[in-house]
Amino acid sequence: MQPLLEQACWDTLYMVGWSTLIAVVGGLPLGVLLVLTDRGGLLQNVVANKVIGQIVNIARSLPFIILMVALMGFTRWITGTTIGREAAIVPLAVGAIPFFARLVETAVREVDHGLVEAVQSMGGNTWTVVRKVLVPESLPSLISSATTTIVALIGYSAMAGTVGAGGLGDIAIRYGYQRFETGLMWITVAILAVVISVIQFAGDYAARGLHRRGGRSGPGPKLRLLKAREPDSPAAASTGSGSGTAEVGKVA
Amino acid sequence: MITTSGLSKVYRSRGREVTALDGVDLHVREGEVYGVIGQSGAGKSSLIRCVNLLERPTSGTVTVAGQDLTALAGRGHRAGRELRRARSRIGMVFQHFNLLSSRTVQDNVELPLEILGVSGKERSRKALELLDLVGLADKAGSYPAQLSGGQKQRVGIARALAGDPKVLLSDEATSALDPETTRSILQLLRDLNRQLGLTVLLITHEMDVVKSICDSAALMEKGRIVESGTVGELLATPGSELAAALFPVSGDASGDDRTVVDITFHGDAAGRPVISQLSRTYNIDISILGAAMDTVGGKQVGRMRIELPGRYEDNVVPIGFLREQGLQIDVQGLAQEPALAEEGAAK
Numbered sequence A: 001m002q003p004l005l006e007q008a009c010w011d012t013l014y015m016v017g018w019s020t021l022i023a024v025v026g027g028l029p030l031g032v033l034l035v036l037t038d039r040g041g042l043l044q045n046v047v048a049n050k051v052i053g054q055i056v057n058i059a060r061s062l063p064f065i066i067l068m069v070a071l072m073g074f075t076r077w078i079t080g081t082t083i084g085r086e087a088a089i090v091p092l093a094v095g096a097i098p099f100f101a102r103l104v105e106t107a108v109r110e111v112d113h114g115l116v117e118a119v120q121s122m123g124g125n126t127w128t129v130v131r132k133v134l135v136p137e138s139l140p141s142l143i144s145s146a147t148t149t150i151v152a153l154i155g156y157s158a159m160a161g162t163v164g165a166g167g168l169g170d171i172a173i174r175y176g177y178q179r180f181e182t183g184l185m186w187i188t189v190a191i192l193a194v195v196i197s198v199i200q201f202a203g204d205y206a207a208r209g210l211h212r213r214g215g216r217s218g219p220g221p222k223l224r225l226l227k228a229r230e231p232d233s234p235a236a237a238s239t240g241s242g243s244g245t246a247e248v249g250k251v252a
Numbered sequence B: 001m002i003t004t005s006g007l008s009k010v011y012r013s014r015g016r017e018v019t020a021l022d023g024v025d026l027h028v029r030e031g032e033v034y035g036v037i038g039q040s041g042a043g044k045s046s047l048i049r050c051v052n053l054l055e056r057p058t059s060g061t062v063t064v065a066g067q068d069l070t071a072l073a074g075r076g077h078r079a080g081r082e083l084r085r086a087r088s089r090i091g092m093v094f095q096h097f098n099l100l101s102s103r104t105v106q107d108n109v110e111l112p113l114e115i116l117g118v119s120g121k122e123r124s125r126k127a128l129e130l131l132d133l134v135g136l137a138d139k140a141g142s143y144p145a146q147l148s149g150g151q152k153q154r155v156g157i158a159r160a161l162a163g164d165p166k167v168l169l170s171d172e173a174t175s176a177l178d179p180e181t182t183r184s185i186l187q188l189l190r191d192l193n194r195q196l197g198l199t200v201l202l203i204t205h206e207m208d209v210v211k212s213i214c215d216s217a218a219l220m221e222k223g224r225i226v227e228s229g230t231v232g233e234l235l236a237t238p239g240s241e242l243a244a245a246l247f248p249v250s251g252d253a254s255g256d257d258r259t260v261v262d263i264t265f266h267g268d269a270a271g272r273p274v275i276s277q278l279s280r281t282y283n284i285d286i287s288i289l290g291a292a293m294d295t296v297g298g299k300q301v302g303r304m305r306i307e308l309p310g311r312y313e314d315n316v317v318p319i320g321f322l323r324e325q326g327l328q329i330d331v332q333g334l335a336q337e338p339a340l341a342e343e344g345a346a347k
Helices: A002-036 A046-061 A064-070 A072-079 A085-109 A113-121 A126-137 A139-163 A168-178 A182-214 A221-226 A234-238 A241-251 B044-051 B081-088 B105-116 B120-133 B149-161 B179-196 B207-213 B231-236 B241-246 B267-271 B274-282 B312-324 B338-346
Strands: B002-013 B016-028 B033-038 B059-064 B090-093 B167-171 B199-204 B216-221 B224-230 B258-265 B287-296 B299-309 B328-331
Touching: A002 A046, A002 A085, A002 A126, A002 A139, A002 A168, A002 A182, A046 A085, A064 A072, A064 A085, A064 A139, A072 A085, A085 A139, A113 A126, A113 B090, A126 A139, A126 B105, A139 A168, A139 A182, A168 A182, B002 B044, B016 B033, B016 B044, B016 B059, B016 B216, B016 B224, B033 B044, B033 B179, B033 B207, B044 B059, B044 B167, B044 B199, B081 B090, B081 B105, B090 B149, B105 B120, B105 B149, B120 B149, B149 B167, B149 B179, B167 B179, B179 B199, B179 B207, B199 B207, B207 B241, B216 B231, B216 B241, B224 B231, B224 B241, B231 B241, B231 B258, B231 B299, B258 B312, B274 B312, B299 B312, B312 B328
Parallel strands: B033 B199, B033 B216, B090 B167, B167 B199
Antiparallel strands: B002 B016, B002 B059, B216 B224, B258 B299, B258 B328, B287 B299
């Protein structure tokens, strides 16, 4: 029983590890691109933004088990097989890339536009902005996003047993459910709970550590309160609809 | 040093058009501190962002240090290499500091140098030198979150100076700071202006900022420059709103048979003790109702409101004396005699 569980643990970690890596490598640029190509972004391209957005939405809305079956042809083309751990990594990664990309998009969007402006005023180009501002400044959020992705992937990997990839989920279904070995099932549940807790804790710890070091660069809330006047930002006139209306009123 | 001509900026969003800048002509001389003052929504922020082309003007040209920036390639955010190089020679300081929270103070100051491709050793030498200049040498290893507002702005200034700019743009640099800190930051800007011969263009909504450090000022309203000139020129302009705001005088006549006169001091006449001369020559008692004076470059500039005994008819001669001294005289509560007022200004 113990070698069985041990093997299952390693299978799960192997699949989740690789697919996380691929998801981060693929999802990070995709998420950044979603922000950059959006209206008012540095590489504004509405068509590209819509296309990427739609692909991400479709890929995210498919249930994983269907995605796994639907991607079999693609999986065979990449790994040469549709069965086993390696074969499970392909649909796991494909499912996780858009998932992570959306989280990256949200995190990167949070970065203060003033910082982007500052780097531009120093003569930085878009690549500099991405490398020196968007990614480092959203790093705590990105780490949290990666943690969420890993936890979701562990959930997805339970279905990988369908393609003979093994893993903890597979054990729970085949032994725990189909062979009525309830004890074994609970053990896998406990292992999964521990693994997920450890990953979540490690992710939170890393994100919080970075955040505490950084904090926000704006003025404290006290100063904002003291200053009754609304700071006039040029972006507000072009993007913010609220202040835009106010300005129209003034000009007219 | 900075010249804009016919600068216009129109924002289009969802079919609506908002004119932020409407034909702005600005001329900032080398080595001066130039303040643009205006209310929120007057177009100040758009103006300063058009100067380094963070926003591309709809029409008009911007020339900085003899280089026509509007002619350089690149559109808006997608700035070409030439424009980016030109930008790196213009420092910019922001209202909300815009420091990277993930970097230490020193790394923040090094950022522009990284973009310029300066080597690591040279970068840290320069950054420490600049932090020393702004008085934060001991904070090099701190993170921005650990600094006070004034300290953050000092880091912002050090960062803006990293590329050895000739021009510094200040976008409401002191608006998020308390009065005490504002004074110290303005003092720093003034010192840098003198020590490094830095030309400073600043925008603000606080008259005190213009008053304390600006050599020249412009008043902006609804995307237009309504008044502009050196502080002396503004004072010399009759009815100048900016001069009235910079040197406010108040006080009413203490009785019916009194004449209230506003005297504006500027130019060469300002050095002479005219009030006591007037008092001695005509043997009259003068009371000072209010005064706003400043010493700029060893000369007194400002305005004073005095009260003379007797009605205007009784005081034609003393007022004539003051006009002869080359001072600008406005008699309160009297329909302005345009010819006389002009004569006074011309002298």
